[in-house]
Amino acid sequence: MSAWSVWAMVAPEPPHGATLGGTLEVVALLCIGVAVLGLLLVEFVFKSSMARSTYRWTLLLGLFVLPGVALLGTTGHMFESMKAVEACQSCHVMDPFVADMHNSQSATLAARHYRSGAIPAKQCYACHTGYGIFGTVESKRDGFRHWLLYVTDTWKEPITYKGTYPNANCLACHATAPAFLRVDSHKALGKQLANDEMNCFTCHGLPHPPRPTRAPTRVTANP
Template sequence: MHPWSVLAMAAPEPPHGATLGGTLEVVALVSIVAAVVGLVLVEFVFKSKMARSTYRWTLLLGLFVLPGVALLGTTGHMFESMKAVEACQSCHVMDPFVVDMHNPESATLAARHYRSGAIPAKQCYACHTGYGIFGTVESKRDGFRHWLLYVTDTWKEPITFKGTYPNSNCLACHATAPAFTRVDSHRALGKQLANDEMNCFTCHGLPHPSRPSRAPTRAAVH
């Protein structure tokens, strides 16, 4: 069976309950409804009963403040939704990486983390937080280059990662974990790992399939 066609039998179940993205979406919708309803009532029902200054402040609230809140809510919802694995996979060149993560036979770090349930949701973003709104300048530079190659249709397949991936992305979760700290080599190499003088992948293997093992996906859309 081709490795890309093998999917995990039981995927880790994401946490239930309210999400930040859902909350921001509700805030945006409520703000829009409140602005529209409020403006209609003020203009056609209460205008003659309101002081001039109150009328102006109410218009300011309905025309600028509440729409501004709605804009922030929708923008926040967009950024939050982009953290989902489905958002990453919507770009077809990412298919091999996402399918490998679901592959129960894969030995990559992404697949092993997924199988263990260590990251129950937003698996891509958990390790690539640099692409987020508060990420590093280096990550923004790399992300812009990746985006530019994609929109100009000038990338070569299988794609090659040309960017930076600091150990801090791994250490953010592992540095204080007992399974990490009790390993003698981790403690001995702590300074080198913290300073990126040695890469985590040197000992723990590739996070994703190697370039030769990934089939081109461009044919899927051309």
């Protein structure tokens, strides 16, 4: 059996139906279409029969209001699309992490969550929401540093995480789960976990493969 067949059997089924990103994209395209068609009709068909004030308000709607709505829609679509795993993987330095998550034999937390279907979509974003629009200033700072290292090609292989991962990201889903609450040690260590005095990874293993096991992703020219 091929590796793809194994992955296909354990991979959670992606969600069906309309998505927010797709809806925003449709709204933006409709606004652009209505604005262009409306301006053409007003200028070349109805201009002579329209009151001057109506003509001005129509131009305002077509030149500024509808394009503004289209801009908001495309911006929203961009933010939504950036939550997808494919967006994270578009930086090739993330390839080892995405490959590990899809690996049916991996024991990392990312792979185990993926196999169980606990996070059916947007797996990267679900655990790394600090980069989101409402994330902390520290997360924005770190995100900018990561982007700067990438575009200037100055990162070091294998990449390493600087700082500590907040337990709040784990507890957001697990703190009220019956399986979590049944474990006595979770109750006993509740204060330490809430204050990040003890990390969830101490007992539950690494979320991603350790540095020595990651294949280099940097592309180098042949000598």
